[in-house]
Amino acid sequence: MGNLIKLFVSFFKIGAFSFGGGYAMLPLMKETVIDHHNWLTNAEFIDILAISEMTPGPIAINMATFLGYRVSGFIGSAVATIAVVLPSFIVMSLIFHFVNKFKDSPYADYFFRGIRPIVLGLIAAAAVSVAMDAYVDIKSVIISIVLFYLVTFKKLKAIPAIILAGLVGIIVY
Amino acid sequence: MLLDMFKTFFKIGAFTIGGGYAMIPIIQEEIVDKKGWIKEEDFLDVVAVSQGSPGPVAVNVSIFVGYKLNGLKGALTCMLGTVLPSFLIILLIATVFFQYRNHPVIAKMFMGIRPAVVALIASAVYKMAKRSNLNTIKILVGIATVLIIVFTDISPVYLIIIGGLFAIIYNNSKKKIEEG
Numbered sequence: 001m002g003n004l005i006k007l008f009v010s011f012f013k014i015g016a017f018s019f020g021g022g023y024a025m026l027p028l029m030k031e032t033v034i035d036h037h038n039w040l041t042n043a044e045f046i047d048i049l050a051i052s053e054m055t056p057g058p059i060a061i062n063m064a065t066f067l068g069y070r071v072s073g074f075i076g077s078a079v080a081t082i083a084v085v086l087p088s089f090i091v092m093s094l095i096f097h098f099v100n101k102f103k104d105s106p107y108a109d110y111f112f113r114g115i116r117p118i119v120l121g122l123i124a125a126a127a128v129s130v131a132m133d134a135y136v137d138i139k140s141v142i143i144s145i146v147l148f149y150l151v152t153f154k155k156l157k158a159i160p161a162i163i164l165a166g167l168v169g170i171i172v173y
Numbered sequence: 174m175l176l177d178m179f180k181t182f183f184k185i186g187a188f189t190i191g192g193g194y195a196m197i198p199i200i201q202e203e204i205v206d207k208k209g210w211i212k213e214e215d216f217l218d219v220v221a222v223s224q225g226s227p228g229p230v231a232v233n234v235s236i237f238v239g240y241k242l243n244g245l246k247g248a249l250t251c252m253l254g255t256v257l258p259s260f261l262i263i264l265l266i267a268t269v270f271f272q273y274r275n276h277p278v279i280a281k282m283f284m285g286i287r288p289a290v291v292a293l294i295a296s297a298v299y300k301m302a303k304r305s306n307l308n309t310i311k312i313l314v315g316i317a318t319v320l321i322i323v324f325t326d327i328s329p330v331y332l333i334i335i336g337g338l339f340a341i342i343y344n345n346s347k348k349k350i351e352e353g
Contacts, residue, residue, distance in 0.1 A: 016227050017330045023294055027322045028329045035326075043287070047274065050286045051266060053293065056190050057259030058229030065260050069267035077267065081260050088228030089252060092236040095222055096248075106348075107341050112225045114340020117311040118332050120301055121318025127294040128323050134287035144288035144295075151296040159190060162289050169285020170278060 003072050004079050006037060011064050011083035019112070020119035022052075022059030026126035029063060039071050042133040049130070053158050060084055139172050175250050178242060181208065182235050182254030187262075189231070196231040200238075210242055231255055 010032045018025030026049070033039045040048075048070075052062035061081060068080025135141050143165055150156040156164075181203050189196040197220055204210045211219070219241075223233035232255055239251030273279050305311070314336070321327050 013330070017333055018227055018229075019225075019333060021230065023297055026294075031328060043283075044274070046287045046290055047283050048270075050283070050290050051270070052263070053290070054190070055259070055262050055266065056188060057186050057256070057262070058196070058231050060229050061232070061256055061259040062263050065263040066267050066270075069264065070271065074264070077260070077264055081256065085228065085232055085252065085256055088226065088232045089236055089248070091226045091228070092223075092233050093240070093245075093248065095226065096237060096240040106344070108225065110341045110344040111337040114343075115333050115336045116305060117307075117314040118318050118336040120298065120305065120311075121315040122322065122329055122332075123294060123301065124298045124315065125319045125322035127291055127298055128319060130287070130294060131291045134291050136284070140284070140288040143285055144291045147289050147292035148295050148299075151292055152299055158293055161293065162286055165285040165289030166282040167285070169283065170281045173281040173284045 004075065007068055007071055007076055007080045008083045010037065011068070011080045012086055014064070015060070015084040016087035018060055019115060020123070022063075023123045023126055024119045025060055025122075027122050027129070029067075030126075030129060033067055037071075039067065044070075046130055046134060050162055054162055143168055174243060175246065177208075178239065178247060179250050179254040182239075182251045183258060185231070185235075186255040187258035197234070200231065200234055204238060211238060215241075 014025055014029050014032060017028055030045060034042060034045060048063060048066045049059075052059045052066065055062055061084060064080040064084040065077045068077035070076070072079070131144070135144065147156070147161050147165060151158070151161050185196060185200055185203055189199050201213075201216055205213050205216050219234055219237045220230070223230050223237060226233050232252060235251040235255040236248045239248035241247075243250070274283070302315075307315075318332055321332065322329060
């Protein structure tokens with residue numbers, strides 16, 4: 001029961017402070033599930049992230065379900081998933097009922113424009129912190145650079161990129 | 174109606190890979206073009222509000238569209254439809270993942286996949302930075318964010334709150350000065 005409450009509080013917080021898409025919430029998620037609660041290792045976190053990118057649906061939901069399962073099985077996955085979408089539900093309900101006030105408010109606009117460079121920084125920080133665990137030797141650095149090039153400039157999609165990297169991993173390790 | 178809404182968002186949840194932004198054109202095709210549930214200009218407003226709100230964009234859009242179509246019941250139905258495919262698929266994978274993760278071949282595969290995850294995130298940063306008209310202040314704020322997150326224990330929550338409040342105060346006082 002203690003773990004379920006911790007799961008709920010953690011993922012509610014993650015849902016409430018995730019602005020700017022799935023990647024931007026990774027630092028908060030990592031801080032919560034690894035640094036605070038020690039629910040899994042850094043390597044496991046990255047592996048779960050990779051799977052969440054390859055499967056349908058928003059990354060935040062996939063991560064919540066996966067991590068919830070890791071901590072408390074089926075009930076854990078249900079609790080974490082509900083907790084991560086609950087802030088969305090509350091905020092969207094408020095906006096729907098007060099939509100005009102929200103849209104006319106310059107404050108909301110200032111807020112979201114103000115946090116944009118921070119969101120970008122959060123995503124970059126996620127890349128750095130994953131790199132610190134993923135770069136174990138020169139081979140892993142080369143895999144990363146080549147894939148960055150292919151994904152950014154050659155329009156390689158996420159799923160083929162991950163499959164390709166997995167095959168390369170089996171061959172070179 | 175509720176069943177139709179559920180099925181539509183379930184389909185959207187089940188067949189869109191790559192997260193929120195990849196889902197938006199597909200949601201638009203389903204509910205604006207095919208079903209005609211929402212007018213295109215309204216949809217663009219919904220997307221703008223959803224992007225500015227916390228949580229996954231696709232989930233936010235589904236909740237908002239649900240409210241418009243059928244009130245609270247509609248919102249819950251559409252949200253459930255969007256989330257359920259993720260939940261079921263991941264549940265299926267999670268039950269076997271932790272048993273096979275240490276299998277030698279799987280372990281090697283993930284040795285290759287981890288650096289790929291770095292590449293995917295870095296690529297997102299690169300594309301987003303290119304799109305967002307960076308000036309010196311924005312670049313400095315971005316770099317400061319990276320340094321704070323990587324090297325200190327300060328929570329991202331505080332950075333978002335402080336950054337957002339600072340932007341409100343700064344723009345507000347600027348406006349007041351301009352208005353004299």
